Amino acid sequence: AERLGMPTHEVMDMLRELGADIKNHMSSIDEDLVELLEEEIEFRRRREEELRKKREKTVVLENPPTLRELARLLGEEETEVLLRLADLNVIPHSKKPLPPLVVERLIREKGFEVEWKGNLREEVLKSLEVERLPRPPVVTILGHVDHGKTTLLDAIRRSRVAESEYGGITQKIGAYQVDVGGRKITFIDTPGHEAFTTMRARGAQVTDIAVLVVAADDGVMPQTVEAIQHARAADVPILVAINKIDKPGANPERVKQQLSEHGLIPEEWGGETICVAISALQRKGIQDLLDMILLQADLLELRARYAGPAVGVIIESRLDRGKGPVATVIVQEGTLRVGDFFVAGTTWGRVRSLFDDLGKPIKEAPPATPVEVVGFAELPPAGTKLVVVEEEKTATVVAERRKERERERALREAGNRVVSLEELLAPEEGKVKELHLVLKADYQGSLEALERAISQLGDERVKINVVFRGVGNISEADVMLASASSGVVIGFNVKLPNEVAK
Incomplete structure (x- = not known):
């Protein structure tokens, strides 16, 4: 016991556990047993040390x-x-x-x-579990240019809004909500031109149902096929509206045949695709279409959390001379209220005011409601998620961190081989040059159209790489980023403040 530095009774207990016949503290033990005892004590000490370290960690x-x-x-x-x-x-x-x-x-x-x-x-x-209640469906209308998307949206809206109110709508917010027999449907009004393909694809981020408009006299066209692919990629069910059935040469059966070639088999042919014959111009079949949208929504069992902080998606943003940066948001979870602080991508803000799709001020917006939000620090890009936070400090810290990360990523993507515009004007034979661009525009749609147009300018001698894109005036940060990546800033319909020009 003295040799081991332990109380005698503890040594005796351990020896008994090892099977030794110990009568009292005067008993003698052989050296083999002592060795065994020492090994056991060392093992127990090591184990105790490991447990102590584990407790500390x-x-x-x-x-x-x-x-x-x-x-x-x-x-x-x-x-x-x-x-x-x-x-x-x-x-x-x-x-x-x-x-x-x-x-x-x-x-x-x-x-x-x-x-x-x-x-x-x-x-x-x-x-963390929350109650989820039924919510209205969010619908995007897709289709080929001139097949009647805008006419259909107008027809749906006119059929649900009093004419006096409809005439008073001055600013379209990119989405609206209609009432159908006490139930609501939200429609996203996405631009239809090919240059805005990306915008239309993004429309499916918040979309529950895609309504594909096909002209009965024209049939399936390239943009129709493109729209089908976008909806499928986003895993969104497609409902077909065969439009212009009142026109001479209208052939709905031919349209169904063409659709079936692209995997959309009409219900009456034993498939799962609902097809509704309409005339948007004469407002025929509109009620049937709305009923079918609600039927599809019932099958999807759409639900959302109504209580607590809101989460939404920005579908459009613009600079308003009177209101500053404003954005159209479709609320996905929770209820958005005036006074809420929020983060949206790399920007933040506080909801100063909310306007519905008729331009009327409202106090709050529940799930699936399209609403124009005023109170952004900077313009957010469309497709950005808006998340309500508890206080201003959280909003600014998170937005600043995201901005920092985005700049780091842009610089990483700019790569090592960079070239200035001056160098590019004197190309070397047989070498591909790379031009890094920072793009700024006044409006999200303009920005995407500008980027699409520029991306088509590259050839085998020059590779164009957009390192950053944003909405709003050219800032010092844009110039710094362009400088760091030996790139060029291109502004479309935006200002270059004096302090930035310096």
Whole structure:
């Protein structure tokens, strides 16, 4: 016992566990047993040391892990944890616990193990469950140019809005909602020209149902096929509106035959595609089409969370002389309210005012509602997700972090081989030059059309690479990025402020 530095009774207990016949503290033991005893003691000490180290490297969660609680456990500032959450696209709420997998990932990144006390993990998961209620469908109308998309949208809207109100609509917000027998349907009004293909594809991000308009006299055309591919890629069910049935030469059966060649088999032919014959101009078949949209929506069982902070998608943005940067948002979850702080991509803001599709001010917008939002710090690109946050600090920190990440990514993508415009004017024989561009335009549609047009200018001698694109005036950051990537800034219908020009 003296040799091992242990109490006598402990040594006696261990010897008995090893099978030794020990009568009292005066008993003698042979050297083999001593060696065995020393090995066991060494093993137990090593194991105890490992357990102690493990305890030191384990974060024990005893309370629901909110942002504040997690920051305390990790010994970090809340802002630091917030930035790491922003990298994971998680926006915290002070009173709500963070999702378990997110918490475990952040703790593991710091080199710690995670231990949840009792049933805490299951309790947190249960607390994050929310009630989901039925919501209106969001519909995008797609089709070939001149097949009557705009006429159909007007016909639907005119059939649901009083003529006096319809005449008073001055600013189309890119989406609207109609009432059909006490139920609502939201329509997205996407531009139809080929130059805006990307915009139309993005329309399917928030879309539940795609209505494909095909002219009965014209049949399936290239843009019709393109629209089918976009809807399929987004996994959106397609409902066909065979338009212009009143025109001479209209042949709905031929249209159905052409559609079946592209995998859209009409219901009456034993397929699953609903086809409705309409005349948008004469407003015939509009009610049937709306009924079929609602029937399709019932099959999809569309639901959303109404309570809590809103999440939505920006489908259009523009600079308004009176209101500043404004955007049309389709709310997807929660309810958007005046006064809410929000983050949208690399920008943020506070909802100063909300307007419905008739231009009337409203206080709040529930799920599937299209609404014009005023209060952005900068113009957000269309397709950006808008997320309501608790306070201004969260909004600014998250937006700034995203902006930083985007600039880093743009610089990485710019690559090592860069060339200035001057160098490009003196091309070397047989060498492909690369021109990096920063594009700025006044409107999202203009920006996409500009990018599409520029991308078609490259040839075997010059490769064009757009490192950054944005809506709004040219900023110092744009010039810095162009400089860092030896690129050029191109502005379309935007201003170059004096301080930036310097």
